[in-house]
Amino acid sequence: MENELKIDPKIVSEFFKFNKNIIEAPKMVPAPGEINLEMTPYDVAYTEDKVRLLHFTSPTQKQHKVPIVIAYALINRYHILDIHPQKSWVRNILTQGFDVYMIDWGTPTKIDKYLSFDDYVNGYIDNCVDFVRNEASVEKVSLQGYCTGGTLATVYAALHPNKIKNLIATAPVIDGKRDTTVVGNLAKHVDVDNMVETIGNMPPEFMYYVFSVLKPFEQGIEKYINFFRNVEDKNYVDNFLRIEKWLSETPPIPGELFKQWIRDIYQDSVLIQNNMYVGGKLVSLKNITMPIFTQVAVGDHLVSPECSMPLHYAVGSEDKTLRIYPTGHVGMIASSFSQKVVLPELGQWLKERSEK
Amino acid sequence: MATDTDYKKSLEYYKHLSLFWTDMVYLMASKPAALTSAGPMRKFAIQAKKLTTEMIEANEDLTEFNTRLAEYYKQLSDTWIEAQEKVNKKIPEIPQDMENLEASKRVWIDMFENDFTQLFDSQKFGENFGKLISSELELSKHWNSMLSTLLETANVPTKNDLDDVYKELHSLRKRVSKLEKNEGSDNDGK
Numbered sequence: 001m002e003n004e005l006k007i008d009p010k011i012v013s014e015f016f017k018f019n020k021n022i023i024e025a026p027k028m029v030p031a032p033g034e035i036n037l038e039m040t041p042y043d044v045a046y047t048e049d050k051v052r053l054l055h056f057t058s059p060t061q062k063q064h065k066v067p068i069v070i071a072y073a074l075i076n077r078y079h080i081l082d083i084h085p086q087k088s089w090v091r092n093i094l095t096q097g098f099d100v101y102m103i104d105w106g107t108p109t110k111i112d113k114y115l116s117f118d119d120y121v122n123g124y125i126d127n128c129v130d131f132v133r134n135e136a137s138v139e140k141v142s143l144q145g146y147c148t149g150g151t152l153a154t155v156y157a158a159l160h161p162n163k164i165k166n167l168i169a170t171a172p173v174i175d176g177k178r179d180t181t182v183v184g185n186l187a188k189h190v191d192v193d194n195m196v197e198t199i200g201n202m203p204p205e206f207m208y209y210v211f212s213v214l215k216p217f218e219q220g221i222e223k224y225i226n227f228f229r230n231v232e233d234k235n236y237v238d239n240f241l242r243i244e245k246w247l248s249e250t251p252p253i254p255g256e257l258f259k260q261w262i263r264d265i266y267q268d269s270v271l272i273q274n275n276m277y278v279g280g281k282l283v284s285l286k287n288i289t290m291p292i293f294t295q296v297a298v299g300d301h302l303v304s305p306e307c308s309m310p311l312h313y314a315v316g317s318e319d320k321t322l323r324i325y326p327t328g329h330v331g332m333i334a335s336s337f338s339q340k341v342v343l344p345e346l347g348q349w350l351k352e353r354s355e356k
Numbered sequence: 357m358a359t360d361t362d363y364k365k366s367l368e369y370y371k372h373l374s375l376f377w378t379d380m381v382y383l384m385a386s387k388p389a390a391l392t393s394a395g396p397m398r399k400f401a402i403q404a405k406k407l408t409t410e411m412i413e414a415n416e417d418l419t420e421f422n423t424r425l426a427e428y429y430k431q432l433s434d435t436w437i438e439a440q441e442k443v444n445k446k447i448p449e450i451p452q453d454m455e456n457l458e459a460s461k462r463v464w465i466d467m468f469e470n471d472f473t474q475l476f477d478s479q480k481f482g483e484n485f486g487k488l489i490s491s492e493l494e495l496s497k498h499w500n501s502m503l504s505t506l507l508e509t510a511n512v513p514t515k516n517d518l519d520d521v522y523k524e525l526h527s528l529r530k531r532v533s534k535l536e537k538n539e540g541s542d543n544d545g546k
Binding site: 008010011014048049110111112113114115119123127180181182185186188189190191194195198199200213215216217218221222 | 457464465469472473476477478479481482483486489493496497500518519525526529530533537
């Protein structure tokens, strides 16, 4: 009898190989929990409540007088900026001769429910900046903020312009009303007052839900198929597991801060209208007169360029640069592309504006 | 066929009926109950009505939650069907070689990704999602409230009590930080 089912033998062998990989994977691949995400060595230079200021150890001699303080985002942990030796944002800046500090926000608990924008900006960031100014004996520091950290850094620069030499805003969340991502759509429809009143801090589980509706098929299905196909590729597995582990660890966001965030940035967009109050003070983006470098990614599905770019046009700075990169939210900071294009450009820009 | 309005009306009626009798029984029995109940249980006897009220109101919010949840899954399922139809048109036959299989997988993922992203980005999804979360929060509130009633009778701190502590601690931390900063600048001046 003639066999009517004409299936390419390659499909059959691929199918068996895939199944074999699933069975063999635990023997070949470490569990995500066994992976250490700490890469570049650092000292904890300053602590306050749960916040730590990390001072990275430079492999090269410091060549520029003005140190950089990085305000990491409130979502996930700071490790993405130092995720892999070949893709480390921190290491790249260090090797360009800069002194690098990073603010790790820690893991807020129920007791931190009432921490607000004011506490983060006028408290934690200000204290970290003062510490670095004192330690490095400089009047001003360069401040970089990534994602939601970009918003905090922007607000800080507007309220304390005399302490900031250069501002670098990497995918900052600025004008939420213009944001075209799924995150923006969900944020606009959430009754955030009710949420915080009832559950306190924004739970990580809510963030995981939001992650799950971003590219659900590429990120939820295809990514894992590719992982099991490539379990024999050590480099691929290492990269994959590091990013996965990073994605799976997001701390809660203090209720009061989350409330102001959603209302002022996404629902009412008061920051871009120069109508946001932090610690009783009006935040005017026109007060940002220091050199500013805004970095956005065309393929950013978490913070769309329409949400970040208004910062460039709203500040009072005369020395301002806007770069739009053909990559995504994470690709801009932790990829081969960022090492080859984004970081050299940033380094050059900073070198020209940091005293030797 | 019973409509949503009929259902709400009958729920209203049962709510009224239940509250009427709870109130009546409470009024009729409160004096003798006050005689017999003492200590924490006395508080429980006083607050027992609150539990009934919360349960009835939770039932109402459960209806809203179920409506929103059904709409949520309907939107997902409609989008799935629509995307699958598009895929079926694009890939009429089952691929029988590796290259076609890869291409089909790509088409499937791209089409589903596109349709689902459009859904998650839409106002109708955002609105329903917001209401779904709100109704879930209302249910949580009833649960918290019932639990607080029970905790109060056992003399255990409730969520509200802890919130007061967190608020007080936050204010104290702020004051200490301000004092430390002032002390630091005073020492710098010396």
